[in-house]
Amino acid sequence: MSTEQVVAIASHNGGKQALEAVKAQLLDLRGAPYALSTAQVVAIASNGGGKQALEGIGEQLLKLRTAPYGLSTEQVVAIASHDGGKQALEAVGAQLVALRAAPYALSTEQVVAIASNKGGKQALEAVKAQLLELRGAPYALSTAQVVAIASHDGGKQALEAVGTQLVALRAAPYALSTEQVVAIASHDGGKQALEAVGAQLVALRAAPYALSTEQVVAIASSHGGKQALEAVRALFPDLRAAPYALSTAQLVSIASNPGGKQALEAVRALFRELRAAPYALSTEQVVAIASNHGGKQALEAVRALFRGLRAAPYGLSTAQVVTIASSNGGKQALEAVWALLPVLRATPYDLNTAQVVAIASHDGGKPALEAVWAKLPVLRGVPYALSTAQVVAIACISGQQALEAIEAHMPTLRQAPHSLSPERVAAIACIGGRSAVEAVRQGLPVKAIRRIRREKAPVAGPPPASLGPTPQELVAVLHFFRAHQQPRQAFVDALAAFQTTRPALLRLLSSVGVTEIEALGGTIPDATERWQRLLGRLGFRPATGAAAPSPDSLQGFAQSLERTLGSPGMAGQSACSPHRKRPAETAIAPRSIRRRPNNAGQPSEPWPDQLAWLQRRKRTARSHIRADSAASVPANLHLGTRAQFTPDRLRAEPGPIMQAHTSPASVSFGSHVAFEPGLPDPGTPTPADLASFEAEPFGVGPLDFHLDWLLQILEA
Structure with missing residues (x-):
C-alpha cells in the first residue's frame, strides 16, 4: 500500500x-x-x-x-x-x-x-415509503426523477423536502417547473437548497439583483447550492461595482458550480492581484478559472504557480496556464503539469508542450497526465502497438480510465475472436471511453442489431465501410475538437482542416454522440456521456452510473431486440420514420453566457444560452488548446472515399458521407461561425433535443449509414 x-x-x-x-x-x-x-x-x-x-x-x-x-x-x-x-x-x-x-x-x-451514498440505507427506506405517493397526484414525478433525488448524500431528506415543497414551489410567486425542483433537489444537500430557493427566490428576482428564475435555479442546482445562493445575495453588490465590475452573468457562472460560495469569495479576495502584474489576467480569464468545481483552489494555484510555469523550463503562455486551470480540478491539473511536464518532454516520452497542455486541459487532467506518464511506454510496445499520437488523443478525449481499459483489455481484443487492430481499439476508446472498450470486450450484441436492421429496414447502397471515415480519421476529428483553444471556432476550422462540408461533419460527429448544437459550439461532451447517448440510439440504455453493461445485461438486450424488433409493424414504422428536426418548442430565449478567453486573452463573443448549457453539463467538455497543437492531424484529410472537390465554396450536399472538400482559403475565419441562411443560432440541447437525437434508433433516415458505420467499428 x-x-x-x-x-x-x-x-x-x-x-x-x-x-x-x-x-x-x-x-x-x-x-x-x-x-x-x-x-x-x-x-x-x-x-x-x-x-x-x-x-x-x-x-x-x-x-x-x-x-x-x-x-x-x-x-x-x-x-x-x-x-x-x-x-x-x-x-x-x-x-x-x-x-x-x-x-x-x-x-x-x-x-x-x-x-x-452516505445514508444509503435511509435513502432506500425513503424510496420504498414514498415512491408510490410521489408518482401520483399532485406530484406526478417519474420513477427516474425520484431515483435522481434519492441518489445523493442526504437522499432521504431531499425526498422528504420534495414531498413538502414541490406543490408550493410550482405555484405563485415561485412558478418553478417540476423539472427545476427536481434539479435543485438532486444534489448533496438538496433539502437545504430547496429551502434556500423558497426563502430567497423572490428577493433575488427583484432589484438590485434582478436574477432570472433560471439563474437562481442554476446556482441552487449544485453541491452547496444553499451556501452559493447566500453568497450571491451577500457579495453581489460589491462584485458588480468597481474595481470588480463583474456582470450578473459572470457572477452566476462562478456561483453555479460545487463550491460556488468559496469561489465567489476567492474572486473577491484575489481579483485585483491577478489582474495586476506579473499575472495581468483579464477579467474573463479570472472568471473562467473560478467557474468550475474547485474554482477557489484553482485561483489560488494560479497565483502560486503562474510565474514558475511561465518561466524556464516550462515556458507556458498565460493562455495555456489559464486553459489548464479552467476545468474541474484545475488546481490538481496545474500541479500535475508542474511535476510532469519536464519528464514528459524528455525521453522516452518525447511529448511536446502542446500535447501535455491538451491532456491537462480537461476535467480529470491530473489523472490523465499521470496515466500517460505511467502507461505510454507500455502502450507503445507489444502487444498494444499504439503510437504516441494515439495515446495522447485517447488521453485528451477519454482520459485516464480509457487508457487503463486499453491496457487491461487490448491484448484480448487483439486476439481471436475479436482480432481488432490498434486503430480500431483506439477509435472505440475515443467513441465511448472505458465503457465502450469494456462493452466490446464483454460482447456488445452488434451482430444481432445489424441483422435485425437489415431484416426490418433493408436499404440499398454501398456497405458502411466505404461510407464512413476510417478509425484514424475519426480519432483525428475528435482530437481536433478537444484540442482547440477556441471551441466555438473549432467547427469552422475543422471544415478547413479536413476539407469537408458542414452537413458531412455534423453527420460524423452525430455518429459518435455529439448533437448539432454541441458540434457548432465546439463543446464535445466527454466519452461517458456520448456513450450513454449512443447506447440509447442502439436501443439499450443502462442506468445512469453504470460503468458498462454487464455480460448478462448485454445478453438480455440481445434477446429483447429479438422480441421488440421482431414484432409486426416495426419494419413499417421504421421505414416511414421521417428525419426528425429539432422541435420548435426547444427554442429558448437567449441568456447571458460565460465568456471564455481567446488566443489573445480577450473575451470571445458569446453564444446564446451557452452558459446554461455548460453549467447543466458541468463543463464536460473543456477544450481550449490551440488547434495547431494537434500535430498528428494530417492536413487535407479526406473523410470518406467518395469525394468531390469544390474549390470556391462550401457545398452542403446531402448524403451519408463526407462528399465534398473545400479549400482552406475559402473558409471564413471571422469571429463568428458563418451560418448558412435559415440556420438558427444554436441554443442549449434540451431533453427534447436529446430525445430526438436518440429516437427511432432502427429507423431509416439520413444517419442510418453512419449508424451502420458505427456498428462496424464496434463489432468484434
Whole structure:
C-alpha cells in the first residue's frame, strides 16, 4: 500500500480501527472467493465506519453476487464505499428483490445508485415509503426523477423536502417547473437548497439583483447550492461595482458550480492581484478559472504557480496556464503539469508542450497526465502497438480510465475472436471511453442489431465501410475538437482542416454522440456521456452510473431486440420514420453566457444560452488548446472515399458521407461561425433535443449509414 492510501484510511472517524481491519483482512479479501483489488479495499475502508464496512463486505459480497441479487463486485464495492457502508449493504440485501418487483419496478442499477451514498440505507427506506405517493397526484414525478433525488448524500431528506415543497414551489410567486425542483433537489444537500430557493427566490428576482428564475435555479442546482445562493445575495453588490465590475452573468457562472460560495469569495479576495502584474489576467480569464468545481483552489494555484510555469523550463503562455486551470480540478491539473511536464518532454516520452497542455486541459487532467506518464511506454510496445499520437488523443478525449481499459483489455481484443487492430481499439476508446472498450470486450450484441436492421429496414447502397471515415480519421476529428483553444471556432476550422462540408461533419460527429448544437459550439461532451447517448440510439440504455453493461445485461438486450424488433409493424414504422428536426418548442430565449478567453486573452463573443448549457453539463467538455497543437492531424484529410472537390465554396450536399472538400482559403475565419441562411443560432440541447437525437434508433433516415458505420467499428 502507498503512503497516500494509508493516510486516506486513517483520515476518518474510526481511522485506527479501519487500519487494523485492513491489516487483518486485506490478504483474504484479495484472494478467492472475494478477488478484490487493493484499491477496492482501500476505497471501502476510507470512510467513517470503514472497519464495519469491511466486515460487511466479508459477510455480504458472496451472497449479493449470486441469485436473486446478481450484483457485480464493482456494485457491491460502490455501495460499501461510503459512510454507513455496512448498513447500506444490509439494506440492499433486505430490499433489492422487493424494490425490483411491482409496484416499485426499479432496476438493479437504480437501487445500487440510491444505496451508493452516505445514508444509503435511509435513502432506500425513503424510496420504498414514498415512491408510490410521489408518482401520483399532485406530484406526478417519474420513477427516474425520484431515483435522481434519492441518489445523493442526504437522499432521504431531499425526498422528504420534495414531498413538502414541490406543490408550493410550482405555484405563485415561485412558478418553478417540476423539472427545476427536481434539479435543485438532486444534489448533496438538496433539502437545504430547496429551502434556500423558497426563502430567497423572490428577493433575488427583484432589484438590485434582478436574477432570472433560471439563474437562481442554476446556482441552487449544485453541491452547496444553499451556501452559493447566500453568497450571491451577500457579495453581489460589491462584485458588480468597481474595481470588480463583474456582470450578473459572470457572477452566476462562478456561483453555479460545487463550491460556488468559496469561489465567489476567492474572486473577491484575489481579483485585483491577478489582474495586476506579473499575472495581468483579464477579467474573463479570472472568471473562467473560478467557474468550475474547485474554482477557489484553482485561483489560488494560479497565483502560486503562474510565474514558475511561465518561466524556464516550462515556458507556458498565460493562455495555456489559464486553459489548464479552467476545468474541474484545475488546481490538481496545474500541479500535475508542474511535476510532469519536464519528464514528459524528455525521453522516452518525447511529448511536446502542446500535447501535455491538451491532456491537462480537461476535467480529470491530473489523472490523465499521470496515466500517460505511467502507461505510454507500455502502450507503445507489444502487444498494444499504439503510437504516441494515439495515446495522447485517447488521453485528451477519454482520459485516464480509457487508457487503463486499453491496457487491461487490448491484448484480448487483439486476439481471436475479436482480432481488432490498434486503430480500431483506439477509435472505440475515443467513441465511448472505458465503457465502450469494456462493452466490446464483454460482447456488445452488434451482430444481432445489424441483422435485425437489415431484416426490418433493408436499404440499398454501398456497405458502411466505404461510407464512413476510417478509425484514424475519426480519432483525428475528435482530437481536433478537444484540442482547440477556441471551441466555438473549432467547427469552422475543422471544415478547413479536413476539407469537408458542414452537413458531412455534423453527420460524423452525430455518429459518435455529439448533437448539432454541441458540434457548432465546439463543446464535445466527454466519452461517458456520448456513450450513454449512443447506447440509447442502439436501443439499450443502462442506468445512469453504470460503468458498462454487464455480460448478462448485454445478453438480455440481445434477446429483447429479438422480441421488440421482431414484432409486426416495426419494419413499417421504421421505414416511414421521417428525419426528425429539432422541435420548435426547444427554442429558448437567449441568456447571458460565460465568456471564455481567446488566443489573445480577450473575451470571445458569446453564444446564446451557452452558459446554461455548460453549467447543466458541468463543463464536460473543456477544450481550449490551440488547434495547431494537434500535430498528428494530417492536413487535407479526406473523410470518406467518395469525394468531390469544390474549390470556391462550401457545398452542403446531402448524403451519408463526407462528399465534398473545400479549400482552406475559402473558409471564413471571422469571429463568428458563418451560418448558412435559415440556420438558427444554436441554443442549449434540451431533453427534447436529446430525445430526438436518440429516437427511432432502427429507423431509416439520413444517419442510418453512419449508424451502420458505427456498428462496424464496434463489432468484434
